[in-house]
Amino acid sequence: MRVLVTGGTSGQLYSELLRTCPDSLELLTTGSERLDITDSTAVQNVVSDLSPAYIINAAAYTAVDNAEDESNIDAAYAVNEHGVANLATAASAAGAGLIHVSTDFVFGDMPATPIRPDAPTDPVSVYGKSKLAGEQRLSTLMPNDALIVRTAWVYSSFGNNFVKTMLRLMNERDEVGVIADQVGSPTWAHGLAAALWRGVETKSTGIMHWTGAGVASWYDFAQAILEEGRHCGLIDNDRIFVNPLRTDQYPTPAARPSYSVLETSVTRAELGIKPVHWREELREMLRELT
Numbered sequence: 001m002r003v004l005v006t007g008g009t010s011g012q013l014y015s016e017l018l019r020t021c022p023d024s025l026e027l028l029t030t031g032s033e034r035l036d037i038t039d040s041t042a043v044q045n046v047v048s049d050l051s052p053a054y055i056i057n058a059a060a061y062t063a064v065d066n067a068e069d070e071s072n073i074d075a076a077y078a079v080n081e082h083g084v085a086n087l088a089t090a091a092s093a094a095g096a097g098l099i100h101v102s103t104d105f106v107f108g109d110m111p112a113t114p115i116r117p118d119a120p121t122d123p124v125s126v127y128g129k130s131k132l133a134g135e136q137r138l139s140t141l142m143p144n145d146a147l148i149v150r151t152a153w154v155y156s157s158f159g160n161n162f163v164k165t166m167l168r169l170m171n172e173r174d175e176v177g178v179i180a181d182q183v184g185s186p187t188w189a190h191g192l193a194a195a196l197w198r199g200v201e202t203k204s205t206g207i208m209h210w211t212g213a214g215v216a217s218w219y220d221f222a223q224a225i226l227e228e229g230r231h232c233g234l235i236d237n238d239r240i241f242v243n244p245l246r247t248d249q250y251p252t253p254a255a256r257p258s259y260s261v262l263e264t265s266v267t268r269a270e271l272g273i274k275p276v277h278w279r280e281e282l283r284e285m286l287r288e289l290t
């Protein structure tokens with residue numbers, strides 16, 4: 001089966017999808033020139049030329065705080081809504097399946113119980129609203145042949161993310177302040193990529209949730225990065241102290257949900273795989289950086 005992966009080489013998930021593609025599938029990319037998914041003609045041409053049986057969309061506007069700036073709102077929607085609609089239109093015309101990746105940010109303030117895929121959405125940021133708009137366009141254009149996989153707190157040895165930022169700051173400073181009252185499930189893009197490939201193999205459709213197993217605050221995650229980073233020699237700073245902060249002590253342009261734990265039982269049953277605990281995944285990712 002031929003599978004086209006969208007996104008660019010700077011992308012965390014894109015890079016992990018490229019290195020985890022199962023041997024039984026034929027990976028298609030557009031080479032060093034990435035396919036701009038906001039260009040509907042380019043999308044149609046590439047999909048009709050390559051004629052994939054499946055498309056996995058790893059392309060997104062992910063600058064959550066920048067998206068709040070009036071001048072960037074259109075750019076966020078161009079990729080996260082219209083780009084997704086372009087892929088859905090082209091996939092439908094080619095008879096291809098589509099797996100699209102979405103986010104915990106489609107939810108607002110939720111009770112502290114793992115969030116099911118059918119829970120009511122209520123995004124509180126421009127990024128979250130643009131991602132929800134993409135989900136909705138996809139569900140309308142491909143009601144039966146698309147899979148939406150929502151994930152959260154993604155990191156990888158590729159691209160930029162919280163883990164790499166913490167490693168840098170922990171080597172530079174005596175203290176880092178990290179939010180302790182937002183809770184979620186750190187997710188290694190490597191494990192997410194494996195779940196998406198499984199979604200191709202099982203031809204799953206609908207809306208699913210996938211994250212690393214377990215729950216942590218950003219503070220817990222940072223403390224684990226410190227301990228594991230020291231253990232494997234990536235942090236060489238005895239003075240560093242991780243200071244737990246409340247959300248109101250670290251204001252950001254985009255509001256973030258305080259509880260982001262996604263319920264994965266339906267996905268585990270459908271895909272027949274289990275997520276690895278986030279701390280184990282973190283250890284493995286850090287080993288890659290040594």
Ligand SMILES: NC(=O)c1ccc[n+]([C@@H]2O[C@H](COP(=O)([O-])OP(=O)(O)OC[C@H]3O[C@@H](n4cnc5c(N)ncnc54)[C@H](OP(=O)(O)O)[C@@H]3O)[C@@H](O)[C@H]2O)c1
Pocket residue numbers: 006007008009010011012013014034035036037038057058059060061062079083101102103104131151152153154155159160
């Ligand atoms: N990162 C997280 O914590 C997180 C959390 C929840 C959900 N997600 C979702 O997970 C998915 C993967 O995220 P990620 O962490 O891998 O994001 P990422 O590292 O920021 O990568 C995004 C990718 O999208 C590409 N891209 C942007 N605009 C594009 C366009 N118009 N056409 C084609 N490609 C374009 C970028 O390429 P260029 O660099 O070349 O522009 C980049 O390769 C996204 O759907 C995201 O919304 C991420």
